[in-house]
Every structure is written in C-alpha cells, then in structure tokens.
Amino acid sequence: MAFESNVLKTETSNEKQIMKLKVLISLLVIVPSCKNDDDNLQTKINGQYVGIFERDGNKSNVTLTFNNGNWIGESETVKFPALCNGTFTNSGNVINFENACIWTAEFDWTLILGGEWHYNLHGNSLIITKTNGDKYNLTKQ
Secondary structure (H helix, E strand, O other): OHHHHHHHHHHHHHHHHHHHHHHHHHHHHHHHHOOOHHHHHHHHOOEEEEEEEEEOOEEEEEEEEEEOOEEEEEEOEOOEOEOOEEEEEEEOOEEEEEEOOOOOOOOOHHHEOOEEEEEEEEOOEEEEEOOOOOEEEEEEO
16 A cells, blocks of 8 residues: 555656646746837837927927937927937836937027937827927828
C-alpha cells in the first residue's frame, strides 16, 4: 500500500508540475500580444500632417511631422503657433511636447508647442487640444 501511495503522490506531483508548465507557457504566449496602445503612439503617429492651428478664432495653416518620438513643425504665420522641433511622449490620450528651440521674447510664449496636450488619433485625422482651447486639426498626408 505504501508503494502505491508513493506512486500516486509522484504522479500527482508530476501532473502539478506539467500543469504549472502549461500555465507558464500560456502566459508567455499571451502577455506579449497584449500591447498597450500608448506604447505604439510614437509609431502610429509617424508621418507628415497638415492642417490648421486655431486660438480664439484666429487660424493658421501648419505642418507637423512626427518620427519615432521626434517632431518638427512649420506655421504659415510666423510664431502663430511657434513651431520648431523637439520630442514627444504620451500616456493615455495625453501627449507631452518638448520644444528644443530657443525663442526670443517679443511674442506670447504660450504659442510655443510644448507641455501637455490631449490628442485624438482616428485613421488619418489627428486632433490635438490644450486646456486653454488651442487646437490643431490635422490630416496625415
């Protein structure tokens, strides 16, 4: 009887080990496929966008190009908005811009693309808004 009991314990122990191994393999297969969309924004957003910047009813044509966490921009109206180049990061629907350029003091520095903005990316449409009401309405080219 003792021999049979030990055999059963060994089989049960082996079955538990096999089950643990199956669970571990399943997790290794499933977890990498659960990527967060936040992690992919920097590649999803890559490309050149043209559109309009708007503040308080005033508008200007703009071009913004995104490339793997870097951005560069131009505005039809000088310093409205103040675009140059820099980097960006994101979390959720928030995008944070760092502007790498040096600016002179003769204009409203709140027009410099920098800091925290909210974004909405659907297909070729990218809308970027700031809490003060500033808005970029852009289309990917």
